[in-house]
Amino acid sequence: MAQVNDIGIDLGTSNVVIYMKGKGIVFREPAVVSIEQESHSILAIGTEAYRMIGRTPANIQVIRPLAQGEMIDFELTSTMLRSFVTRVIGRRVLSRPRAVMAVPSGVKEMEQKALISSMFDAGIRRTQLVDKNIAAALGAQANFQGPYGCLIVDMGAGASDLAVLYNGTVSVLSSISIGGDHFDDAIIRYLRKKYNLLVGERTAEQIKITLGGAAKRDPGVVMDVTGRNLISGLPKTLSIESDEIYEALIDSVNDLIEGIQIVIERTPPQLASDIFEAGITMTGGAANLYGIAEAVQQVLKIPCRVAQDARDCVVMGCAKVLMEPNTLRYLLKR
Ligand SMILES: Nc1ncnc2c1ncn2[C@@H]1O[C@H](COP(=O)(O)OP(=O)(O)OP(=O)(O)O)[C@@H](O)[C@H]1O
Ligand SMILES: [Mg+2]
Secondary structure (H helix, E strand, O other): OOOOOOEEEEEOOOEEEEEEOOOEEEEEEEOOEEEEOOOOOEEEEOHHHHOOOOOOOOOEEEEOOEEOOEEOOHHHHHHHHHHHHHHHHOOOOOOOOEEEEEEOOOOOHHHHHHHHHHHHHOOOOEEEEEEHHHHHHHHOOOOOOOOOOEEEEEEOOOOEEEEEEEOOEEEEEEEEOOOHHHHHHHHHHHHHHHHOEEOOHHHHHHHHHHOOOOOOOOOOOEEEEEEEEOOOOOEEEEEEEHHHHHHHHHHHHHHHHHHHHHHHHHOOHHHHHHHHHHOEEEEOHHHHOOOHHHHHHHHHOOOEEEOOOHHHHHHHHHHHHHHOHHHHHHHOOO
16 A cells, blocks of 8 residues: 655656655656765755855866766765655654655666665665656656556657657667757757857756747747857846757657667667557657647657646655556556
């Protein structure tokens, strides 16, 4: 029986999201840790560490312990996870809760064991792991548990993970280094080149959300953008149109679509024809880019949809396993 404080965790490379039974999503923080370089002591974890990015003196380093679906620094990942979980469940839990945690596909078996033991140290009685692509498919309500191929494209911040699922298991797996951060960078480069205007990452992200698109917005949208003029060095505000940002993003969007096409070409023919019929499901925050599903569908001639609440599909997939342990247990990692 699921008990009241059982949790689901999306251990993402950019963000960690935690769901608690009966409460919904209770935690969302960047997966970063800041350390003092000489002593190697931890200064901050999560949002607090994220705020230090770009603002820290040379002796402080802000690290992403997970990147591109792999564990770069195992010790820091464990420490970060312990800190997040204790913050959510409290330090002195009488009834030790259980957890279902989605991990990136690149996490090795030894690392999985160690993650489970970190969870135990944080007060979790039992942690079960699920592949993050499977969790995304569950959260997106994709039809992947039967004998037909299904393609999930999870667009995160640093990368997009592509997985062809069949009978509830991963059949083909690939990662493309294009995600939301890539779009932000393209916007920064575009504004610098066209207007000599330098904007920061957060402004670029806001522009992407308000003006950006994989298709032209109709009617167009205009936004005042403030940055630093690279010639005068002074602040400058320009009125930017959505068509310009479409232009800035189109190459990256096309690279993503090409990546999807390559994965479909590598997919066994029977599964590929299932995908042609059932279509592609997109999840992850970056799948909220305006017009992305339409662009994919137009180029590849395959139906494509963005899942509802795309950013939370992975954690909601974990939540589903918590709720229906008997029918969904077979999806867990052994
Ligand atoms: N409305 C939106 N339009 C476009 N992009 C968006 C929107 N909302 C969020 N994003 C982008 O989604 C990305 C974050 O997605 P998500 O939270 O799924 O990443 P993540 O799970 O932390 O990454 P990963 O899966 O790589 O660990 C960011 O780049 C963010 O800018
Ligand atoms: Mg993710």
